Amino acid sequence: MKEKTPISLHEIEGVVVGHRDGHGFIVRDDGQPDLYLPPNEMRAVLHKDRVRARIVRHDRRGRPEARVTEILVRSETPIIGRLLYENGVWLVAPEDKRYGQDVLIPKGATGTAQPGQVVVVELTEPPALFGQPVGRIKEVLGDIDDPGMEIEIAVRKYGVPHQFSEGALAEARALPDKVRAVDRRGRVDLTDVPLVTIDGEDARDFDDAVYCEPARVGRGKGWRLLVAIADVSHYVRNGAPLDIDAYDRATSVYFPRRVIPMLPEKLSNGLCSLNPGVDRLCMVCDMLIDAKGEIHAYQFYPAVMHSHQRFTYTEVAAILQNTRGPEAQRHAALVPHLLNLHDVFRALLAAREARGAVDLETVETQIVCDEAGRILRIEPRTRNDAHRMIEEAMLAANVCAAEFIASHRHPCLYRVHERPSADKVELLREFLKALGVPLTVPDAPGPRDFQAISKATADRPDAPQIHQMLLRSMQQAMYSPHNVGHFGLAYEAYTHFTSPIRRYPDLLVHRVIKALLKDGRYHLPVLPVPGEALAKLAKRLQERGTSEAMTRSRGRPSQEVLGWEAAGLHCSANERRADEASRDVEAWLKCKYMREHLGEEFTGTVTAVTSFGLFVTLDSLYVEGLVHITELGGEYFRHDERRQELRGERTGVRYTLGSKVAVQVSRVDLDGRRIDFRLVRDDAAGEARPSGAGTGEPSARRGMAASSLRSAKRAGPKANSGKSGTGKATPARATRGAGKAAGAQSPGSGRGRRPRG
Structure with a gap:
């Protein structure tokens, strides 16, 4: 039993996180469990x-409830919502339901906005215990059905910087259109080396180019692998306006059909992009790799290159599959170099397996839209050898960059991935035990343990669910100046070097390497650090104490280390922000898409089991929705977290991770980004029909759309994603709409552009 947080006059600081049901939580700065805020405190x-x-x-479950004693800082994030006119009063209903209160708009503060339009609101009066917040219309975005409106909402909702400063734009305009003679000084000329770029069909910024040739490594055979990366640091000067804007964004944000770049287009798609047929400045990682895939030697140097071809993954895969086919004949001069790349890739892949790196294949999806932004289809992304070939080359270059910087004991941002926490290890152990997987998970597992489980379960019908649990049990990767290694990739030191056009940490790594090549030292510019990042920094310092690696002789963290620590927190937070914004847009698009399928029936797979219901991903559409506990039938269901299942106490029917079920699309909430399903019931028995629940058996019905008559008969009451909150045994007929976990739903499992390494 967990120890209760004692009631005291001790005050705690943190950030309020609202919930769509009216209550909220305080995420504490000290990292302790969140504090519950009842609806009256949220006013x-x-x-x-x-x-x-x-x-x-x-409360009865021992969870701490708090009372706000002081509001330290009001959020400056603008509120986005729809302008409404009700009973003679103008108000804005926030698009983000976590705000919980409508904003009153006085007469004359609506500007040019019309009722129903999506607007951006600036608060003029904060909320009070007995008064709603008041604001004025700052910007009119347009109508909710306008093409691209979901992206306009997301960039403002998540505070994604989407306009460059005048200083940054002026600096970009002053840059040359091509590489000048003065820029070539002190660089290796690689323009005659047939470097090529290999990217997706829709890529517009090309960070990396590759070339490979056979070479003698020691006494054996091997390869010389060149990875050339755009030299962004040559144009983006330390602390200049372009640098400040790039740091503020920290990453490019990828949406379907649109990108919010980290750098202005002149740089991201022009001067820094390794476009074919033009000279470009680059930083090169030149490696010798032996037959076992081990990096025997490497060096870094600035160079000038000339991309000889812009390949797509599809083109390269076709060449590798048929070296005498039409694609190969069209690029005959480059085919030998591509085959060399494939050979070194296989050696690197063997080395990856030998060191025990975790390799979990998960289904990634992409949304295909027409010119008007309407979804045509959602399809899985297929990864071929061309994708993996480039990925392994980038991993090798990133490892060399990390080792080079670590060997010089220079501070930098490493890409770190810590070991799984004890709680997650225990949950994984119980889950595998319940499924009868004959492998144990040690208290301090290594990558090899995860790799062994992945291999041992690869041929099981529930392999996707087991691999998903392995993934969930791991920590999130982040940026930090403290090198604790990369658990998933099984590297002692790892960093990001290969994408400086779209990731700020890579730009910092380039600057450090350049300084070290000149026997110098790189100093971070004085850049603004958000208050939230400072709070997290204080928390992290408190957790780590005053370790020798972080402190000077007197035990105080050096300003240099603190600067790198703050930069790592900022870049990690903005990476999460970009992911959340991308997922929000994808969820919005999927909800809009599923409105066209209301009442239709599909087969799906249970991808998450909670105390308030089942999350099901449709087999044919790759969209996720919730089957609420109230839709499972007229009995109590007990949630077993260890087994990841809901079990009916009367019938014993089980719904587990990986169960196949037949569902009907019952409700789509575009504003809440939620899709609700109900289980298809047998008309004769009147009971929910699990499709091989707990057995992995396929459904007898295959995603057939129901007729309008049948859909009307089965429509019933609307599903709701509330949590029943009854503890272990959950009544299926409980009152709906209670509990905080419901707001966690994000339909769909699709992701944006896959980051390399």
Whole structure:
């Protein structure tokens, strides 16, 4: 039993996170469990406000409840919503339901906005215990059905910078259109080396180019692999306006049909992009790799290159499959170099397996839209040898960059991936035990343990669910100046070097390497650090204590280390922000797409089991929705977290991770980004029909659309994603709409552009 947080007058600081049901939570700066805020406490605060609070009581489950004692900082994030005119009053209903309160708009503060339009609101009066927030219309985005509106909402909702400063634009305009003679000084001329880029069909910025040739490595055979990366640091000067804007964004954000770039287009798609047929400045990682895939030697140097071809993954895969086919004949001069790349790839792949790196294949999807932004289809992304070939080349270059910097003991941002936590290891152990997997997970597992489980279960029908649990048990990768290694890739040191056009940490790595090549030292510019990042920095320093690696002789963290620590937190947070914004847009598009399929029936797979229901991903559409516990039948269902299942107490029917079920699309909430399903019931028995529940058996019905008559008969009450909150045994007929976990749903499992390494 967990120890209760004692009730005291001690005050705690943190950030308010609202919930669509009206209550909220305080995410504490000290990393302790969140504090619950009841609806009456949420009246005077808003989502993302920074507050001070104290614990006043505990609920029946021992969870601490807080009372806000002081509002420290009001969130400056603008509120996006629809303008409404009701009973003679103008108000804006926030698009993000976590805000919980409508914003009153006085007469004369609506500007040119019309009722129903999506607007951006600036608060003029904060909420109070007995008064709603008041604001004015700052910007009119347009109508909700306008093409691209979902992206306009997301960039503002998540605070993604989408306009460059005048200083950055002026600096970009002043840059040359091509490589000048003065830029070539002190660089190796590689323009005669047939370097090529290999990217997706829709790529517009080309960070990396590759070339490979056979070479003697020691006494044996091997390869010389060149990875040339765009030299962004030559044009983006330390602390200049372009640099400040790039740091603020920290990453490019990829949406379907649109990119919010980290750098202005003149750089990202022009001067820095390794476009074919033009000279470009680059930083090169030149490696010798032996037959076992081990990096025997490497060196870094600035160079000038000339891309000899812009290949797509599809073209390269076709050449590798048929070296005498039409694609190969069209690029005959480059085919030998591509075959050399494929040979070194296989050696690197063997080395990856030998060191025990975790390789989990998950289904990634992409949304295919027409010119008007309407979804045509959602399809899985297929990865071929061309994708993996480039990925392994980038991993090798990233490892060399990390080792080079670590050997010089220079601070930098490493890409770190820590070991799984003890709680997650225990949950994984119980899950595997329940499924009868004959492998144990040690208390401190290594990558090889995860690799062994992945291999041992690869041929099981529930392999996708087991691999998903392996993935969920691992920590999130992040940027940090403290090199703790990369668990998933089984590297002692790893960093990001290969994408400086779209990732700020890569740009910093380039600057450090350049400084070291000149026997110098790189100093971070003085850049703004958000208050939230500072709070997290203080928390991390408190957790780590004053370790020798972080401190000077007197035990105080050096300003240099603190600067790198803050930069790592900022870049990691903005990476998460970009992912959340991308997922939000994909969820919006999928909801809009599923509105056309209301009432239709599909087969699906249970991809998550919670105490309030089942998340099901449709087999044919790759869209995820919730089957609420109230839709499972008229009995109590017990949630077993270890087995990842819901079991009916009367019938014993089980719904487990990986169960096949037949569902009907019952409700789509575009504003809430939620899709609700109900289980298809047998008309004779009147009971929910699990499709091989708990057995992995396929459904007898294959995603056939129901007729309008049948859909009307089965429509019933609308599904809801609330949590029943009854503890272990959950009544299927409980009152709907209670509980915080419901807001966690994000339909669909699709992702944006896959990052390399």
